[in-house]
Each structure stands twice: as C-alpha cells, then as structure tokens.
Amino acid sequence: xxxxxxxxxxxxxxxxxxxVPLRLRDWREVYQPFxxxxxxxxxxxxxxxxxxxxxxxxxxxxLIPEWNELARLGRWEDAADRLHATNNFPEFTGRLCPAPxxxxxxxxxxxxxxxxKLLEQQIADTAIESGGLTPRPAAVATGRTxxxxxxxxxxxxxxxxxxxxxHAVTVFERDGRVGGLMRYGxxxxxxxxxxxxxxxxxxxxxxxxxxxxxxxxxDLAVEDLRAGFDAILLATGATVARELDVEGRHxxxxxxxxxxxxxxxKVVEGALERAPIDAAGKHVVIIxxxxxxxxxxxxxxxxxxASVTQxxxxxxxxxxxxxxxxxxxxxxxxxxxxAHEEGGERVFGVNSTSFxxxxxxxxxxxxxxxxxxxGGFVPDEGTDAHLPADLVLLALGFTGPETxxxxxGLGVGLTKRGLIGRGDDYQTDVPGVFVAGDxxxxxxxxxxAIAEGRSAAAGIDGYLSEGSQLPNPLxxxxxxxx
Ligand SMILES: Cc1cc2nc3c(=O)[nH]c(=O)nc-3n(C[C@H](O)[C@H](O)[C@H](O)COP(=O)(O)OP(=O)(O)OC[C@H]3O[C@@H](n4cnc5c(N)ncnc54)[C@H](O)[C@@H]3O)c2cc1C
Numbered sequence: 001x002x003x004x005x006x007x008x009x010x011x012x013x014x015x016x017x018x019x020v021p022l023r024l025r026d027w028r029e030v031y032q033p034f035x036x037x038x039x040x041x042x043x044x045x046x047x048x049x050x051x052x053x054x055x056x057x058x059x060x061x062x063l064i065p066e067w068n069e070l071a072r073l074g075r076w077e078d079a080a081d082r083l084h085a086t087n088n089f090p091e092f093t094g095r096l097c098p099a100p101x102x103x104x105x106x107x108x109x110x111x112x113x114x115x116x117k118l119l120e121q122q123i124a125d126t127a128i129e130s131g132g133l134t135p136r137p138a139a140v141a142t143g144r145t146x147x148x149x150x151x152x153x154x155x156x157x158x159x160x161x162x163x164x165x166x167h168a169v170t171v172f173e174r175d176g177r178v179g180g181l182m183r184y185g186x187x188x189x190x191x192x193x194x195x196x197x198x199x200x201x202x203x204x205x206x207x208x209x210x211x212x213x214x215x216x217x218x219d220l221a222v223e224d225l226r227a228g229f230d231a232i233l234l235a236t237g238a239t240v241a242r243e244l245d246v247e248g249r250h251x252x253x254x255x256x257x258x259x260x261x262x263x264x265x266k267v268v269e270g271a272l273e274r275a276p277i278d279a280a281g282k283h284v285v286i287i288x289x290x291x292x293x294x295x296x297x298x299x300x301x302x303x304x305x306a307s308v309t310q311x312x313x314x315x316x317x318x319x320x321x322x323x324x325x326x327x328x329x330x331x332x333x334x335x336x337x338x339a340h341e342e343g344g345e346r347v348f349g350v351n352s353t354s355f356x357x358x359x360x361x362x363x364x365x366x367x368x369x370x371x372x373x374x375g376g377f378v379p380d381e382g383t384d385a386h387l388p389a390d391l392v393l394l395a396l397g398f399t400g401p402e403t404x405x406x407x408x409g410l411g412v413g414l415t416k417r418g419l420i421g422r423g424d425d426y427q428t429d430v431p432g433v434f435v436a437g438d439x440x441x442x443x444x445x446x447x448x449a450i451a452e453g454r455s456a457a458a459g460i461d462g463y464l465s466e467g468s469q470l471p472n473p474l475x476x477x478x479x480x481x482x
Contacts, residue, residue: 002069006044012112013042020342024302027188027268029095030338036074039122042115043071049106053328054116057104059451060086060093061473064101064116071119080127083120086473088157088450089199091128092182094121095191097447098335104328133198135205138166144464147172147229149216149406152180153446154437155235156199157453158460159208161470165461169208170229174215176271180237182446184262187295189302189338193269217405226410231432231460234420235453236406238438242396244287248355253362257292257395264299279305283388285365286310287352288395291337296393298339308344309387313372316348351377353384355392364388401439417442424476425459426452434460 003009015034017023023030046068054064063082070079083090097117105113127133144167148155151173163169177183179196204210214220225232241256243249255277263275279300286293286300289312300308321331340346350367357363365387370379400418401407407414412428412435413421419442420428420435427434436456437449451473458475461468 002046002048002065003044003072004047006041006072007047007107007111007114010041010045012045012115013038014115014118017338017341023189024342027302029192030189034118034122036126039119040072040074043068043119045107046072046114047107051106053104053106054101054114057100057102057328057330059100059448059473060454062086062101062120064114067123068114068116068119071123076123076126077130077132079123080132083123086471087120088160088454089153089446090120091124091195091199092153092191093447093450094118094124095195096182096186097445098330100330100447103330109327128198133202135202136164137206138164140166141168142166142465144168144231145170145229146231146233146460146464147216147225148233148235149225150180150235150237150437150439151175151178151210152235152237152437152449153182154237154439154449154453154456155180155233156203157450158233158235158436158457159453160203160206161454161457162460163203163206163208165457165468165470167461167464171208171210172214172216172220173210173212174219176212177269178210178212180235184265185258185292185295187261187265187299188268189298190295215405217407217409222406222409231434231464232410233456233460234401234406234410234412234428234433234435234439235437235449235456236401236439238398238400238419238441238443239402240399241394242399244352244394244396246352246354248357248362248365251355251357251362252360253357253390254355254392254394257286257288257296257393260393261292261295261299264303275303277391279303279308279391281306282391284308284391284393285387285389286393286395288312288397289314289346289348290395290397292397293393293395294337294339296395297344298337298342300391300393301339301342301344305344305391309389310344310346311350311352311367312346312348313351313377314348315372350385351379362389362392365392398438398443400442425462426456427459427463432463434463 015031048065067079067082099117101116102113148171159169260277266272284300284305286296317334325332353366368379369383415421420440436452455472455474458470458472461470
C-alpha cells in the first residue's frame, strides 16, 4: 500500500546535471548522484493506482508501482528483484529511456508524473553497488545451441534469457567490442561504458560466449552458422542510414552521424588516438532533430566546435503536451536533451536544399523554411537562407537492416518496409531463424529492443523445447492492450 498522501507532500524532483562548463571538459555522465532520502521521497509520490497505466506505457510491462513502494520503504534489493522480473537491463533503460511510462503515469493527468526513470536507475544502481549482479546460471543444460547475431540490447536480452533457460548461447559481433549502439552510437556522457561492461561480465559468468570481430555472412559462412546451431536469432539492428540526396552531397566534410559517433566513441575508449572526423574549431551543422542528432550535438561541443547548429524539418513543438497526443499517449512536445543546454542552436521547420563547397570540401548549405507534410516539405516563398559549415552530420534516421551477406544467404523474407518479416513467435519465414530488435521492428528504442529480445527468446525456447516458461512481454495479447 503506497503512502496515500505522498504525492501531496513531495513535488517531482530529478537529479541535477553537472555544471555545463565542467561537463564540456570531459565525457563523464551528465547527471549528479541523487540521495537515498530524495529517492525514497520521489518513490512516495507513486499512488499505486487501481489501474496503473504506466505498466501499459512500458513495452516491458515493468511492475512500476510494486518497485516504487519497495523503494519508498528502502527495500532496495527487493525492489531490484521486482525490476529484474521484467527487465534484464534496468541500468540501461534507467539512463537512456525516454520513459513512455512517465507519459502515461496517472499522477501526470493533474500534476507532474512520478520520476519513474530516476527510480529505475536508483534501484538498479543501488542493487548493483551492493553486489546485486550475481550471475544466475541455469541449473540444468538443455544441450541445445543458439547463435545470436548482433550484440545490441535485443541480442543481449535474448542471450541472457536463453542462457538462463539452459541453452548454450554464442553471441557474434562484427565490431571489436560488444554492445551494439550502446557501445559505439550512444556517447559516454549519456551512459558510461563501465555500466555496460558490468552487465556483460554477468552474462559471461552465466555462460554466454561472445565472439567479436566476426561478421556473420563474411567471416563465418551462413552454411556453417546453420550447421553449427539449433536456432539462430538475428539481432543485427537497422544500420542502413537514410541519405540526403541533394546537390553537393559528395563534398568532403559531409558525413553520416554514425561515421562520426563511432570514431568519437573509439577515441574516448582509447581504441583510437585521433578521430579522422573531428569537430574541433569547425562550424558544425547537424541535419536531423532526433536522438542521434542530439548525440552528435553534445559530442561536437565536447570536441571544441566553433559553432553547432541542429536543423529540424519539423515545426518547433509546444513546450507542453500537444492536444493531439492526450494522456496516456506519448506526448508530442519539445524535448530538450542535456546537450541542448550546453550551447549551440536549434532551428526548426527548415529543409536543406543543397551544399556548396570549395576545393572539394563543404563550406556551407542552403535551406528554406516551410511546413513538413506527410512524405514531403512545402517551402515558404522567399525564405532561402545560407549557413556556413565545414562539418555537416546527417542524422536522418535509419531505413532498415543491411541485406547483403547474412540475410541474403539465409534467404529470410523482408516486409514492404525492408525489415525482416516474422510471425508472432518472432520466427522468420526460414524455420529456426528468429529476429528481434531494430532489424525486425525498424529503428526504435532500447526498451523495445530488450522487450523484443525477451519475446524472441520465449519463441526460440518454445521452438527448441515444448512449453517454454520464459516470459513474453510482447505476446499478441499483451500487444493488443497497447
Ligand atoms: C546515436 C543513437 C543514439 C540513440 N540513443 C538512444 C537513447 O538515448 N535511448 C534509446 O532508448 N534508444 C536510443 N537509440 C536507439 C537504440 O540504440 C536502438 O533502438 C537499439 O540499440 C536497437 O538495438 P538492437 O539490439 O536491435 O540493435 P543494435 O544496437 O543496432 O545492435 C546491432 C548489432 O549487430 C551487429 N551486426 C550487424 N550485422 C552483423 C553481422 N552480420 N554479424 C555480426 N554482427 C552484426 C552490429 O555491429 C551491432 O553491434 C539511439 C540510436 C542511435 C543511432
């Protein structure tokens, strides 16, 4: 039973961010620690509603009121148990999730929602710091083998579920290190990679085998993969970037966001001494208003860019929930990532029409103001403008998975959107081959990747052994509620 007046006694508070001048000098996480007392007060704001919509907002179906109450009571270990009942990696989502649960919190109808994301991180970190990442290897081995291709959150969640069910799991990753976009896409100032490494140590201790520098379909033949494993999970992400096909795209200094972010992250981890694409002293223009663009924004500021401008084709959203997205849906509203308070400028409602350059290198771009419409953009007359730029980063999203090599070799069917097709059990049209995460869903979020990894693991376990006991958060009945 929650504190019936907690939400009246305490107003919403979240951790302060480190001062901008300090955080621009390093790559450490932006948020400052939050005290145990403050966390417990925030947990007391949860009303333990009769119909907790937060469950429904979260793709994982996290048991939010239950762990909020345990956190209020200071029972951190019990809270962590309830949290891990539905989420393999709450320390990732506690840091990185845009928190659709908070958008559907009942308290949010008339007040500010419960700080659910903060509490998720506090519970996960507190438990981990007191030794809570104890490996839980399976008691009995099934003798069945599963290959997971791709080590992002979808592949890792599935690998952990399947290893705990007793299967021998091997994760193949073409990069030098495990983690997918959480390793080389998302910068350290959003999540310290030590957080990822701690969890990987748990998976390894539970028997998950990792093979890096191995691109399946190139370094390992598809036939050998098929012959070596009883089931295969494709968790290869949606890595094909959307292009901007305008005049001057060929000029030097125009790069895809991921080319830039991977190099920056490798410099931070010490694998690369200098990034060939570096923003230091440059006028940087980022085309694309989403998460990837914001990550380029914070990275360029830390590298010492002369200026940073982020262009968004959409109109500036309202400061508060737009009426077109009423509670409990995920709101259309202005989102400020921490990077946006660190300097630079955001420009909304503009479309880039061409690049110009000198000696083969970009020097600027032309843009027009106007209105975004489905599938296009209507420019306002006479709004042509020029922006100087010597580094342009394209952060326009991703169209789907790469098909050459692995997917062609397996012969899996694609959907009209170019994603890997699958049934309710996450199995593709090739028996024994399953798919989870962005490769099947399209570019999405870590919380969805974890949920898909858990559901695909249940599908694989059911395929390998009758009557799977593994939880399936995205079972068709659960999806129907969303
Ligand atoms: C820059 C950026 C920032 C983001 N920030 C956030 C955020 O703050 N919060 C959030 O919730 N979401 C964020 N996202 C989205 C989120 O990262 C993705 O939705 C999520 O990582 C998808 O997980 P996944 O496991 O499906 O694939 P991925 O994380 O993309 O992992 C796929 C892995 O498969 C590997 N691979 C591919 N093909 C092969 C092959 N043939 N053989 C071996 N390995 C292969 C790739 O190298 C990669 O490591 C962000 C995305 C980007 C690009």
